[in-house]
Amino acid sequence: MRILLFGMIAEKAGTDELEMMAPGTFALRQMLAQRINGLDRMSYALAVDRVIVHEDVVLNGTEEIAVLPPFAGG
Amino acid sequence: MTRIFMMDADQPEPQAHKLRDIFVDGAIKPAFIAESIAKHATRTDIGGHEIFLGQVRADQQQGTNTHQRTRAIEYTAYRDMANEQMTLIREEAFARWPQMTCLHVHHSLGVINAGELCFMVFASAPHRQQAREAVAFVTDEVKKRLPIFGKEIFAEGGHVWKENQ
Numbered sequence: 217m218r219i220l221l222f223g224m225i226a227e228k229a230g231t232d233e234l235e236m237m238a239p240g241t242f243a244l245r246q247m248l249a250q251r252i253n254g255l256d257r258m259s260y261a262l263a264v265d266r267v268i269v270h271e272d273v274v275l276n277g278t279e280e281i282a283v284l285p286p287f288a289g290g
Numbered sequence: 291m292t293r294i295f296m297m298d299a300d301q302p303e304p305q306a307h308k309l310r311d312i313f314v315d316g317a318i319k320p321a322f323i324a325e326s327i328a329k330h331a332t333r334t335d336i337g338g339h340e341i342f343l344g345q346v347r348a349d350q351q352q353g354t355n356t357h358q359r360t361r362a363i364e365y366t367a368y369r370d371m372a373n374e375q376m377t378l379i380r381e382e383a384f385a386r387w388p389q390m391t392c393l394h395v396h397h398s399l400g401v402i403n404a405g406e407l408c409f410m411v412f413a414s415a416p417h418r419q420q421a422r423e424a425v426a427f428v429t430d431e432v433k434k435r436l437p438i439f440g441k442e443i444f445a446e447g448g449h450v451w452k453e454n455q
Contacts, residue, residue, distance in 0.1 A: 220368065222366060222367075222368055222437065222439050223366065223439030223440075223441070223451055224439075224451040227451075263368070263371060263437070266368075266370055266371035266374055267371075282368050282371065282437070284368065284437050285439060285451065286451075286453040286454065287433070287434070287435075287436060287437055287438055287439070287453075287454050288363075288365075288438060288439050288440035288451070288452035288453055288454055289365075289367070289372075289397060289409070289432055289433055289436045289438030289440075289454065290344045290397075290408075290409045290429065290432055290433040290438075290454065
């Protein structure tokens with residue numbers, strides 16, 4: 217599935233988009249931590265289809281995932 | 291009852307709730323704000339406008355022996371999610387202040403220099419209280435809930451990522 221990266225996380229990863237498969241958001245967090253150096257020490261939120269999720273959400277592979285660093289609007 | 295909103299943030303004609311794009315490329319120009327105000331002249335049921343304008347501040351970085359000063363902020367956003375969140379905030383604002391006549395929100399993307407405007411919240415209502423409260427609410431919620439990211443670029447080179455408190 218398509219994983220969108222933003223701000224300092226995109227900068228760290230060296231890309232603003234990844235393609236990965238994971239059965240759920242907790243598993244995905246572990247995979248992202250392996251792929252993006254230092255991510256485990258950063259504060260970020262995961263959005264599934266543009267809604268932030270905190271619990272372990274089951275993924276079927278068609279979702280749009282976004283990895284969101286702290287917000288800075290305004 | 292279906293609450294009525296404006297489609298294009300600058301047209302004071304009412305429209306149904308719908309997703310719209312709040313983002314503009316580059317700084318928000320004072321002339322644009324003046325035009326937005328002027329377009330409300332036909333709405334004689336309005337008794338007061340309240341406007342919040344966010345301006346890029348030339349922050350001095352604290353805590354180190356460096357003297358880096360912010361020259362500009364480069365804004366990026368998860369645009370689809372931000373616009374969806376904005377629609378929800380708009381619905382909440384109109385539910386809380388049902389007499390509000392209209393609400394316009396714009397946010398910049400791209401590099402905005404210190405001293406330029408990057409954010410506008412503009413509410414109009416028959417009486418000042420509703421407009422004032424709605425602008426305070428919407429401004430805070432936008433800062434909290436919209437996935438917008440800011441890279442503070444230093445005059446001396448280098449950058450840090452801005453984080454809302």
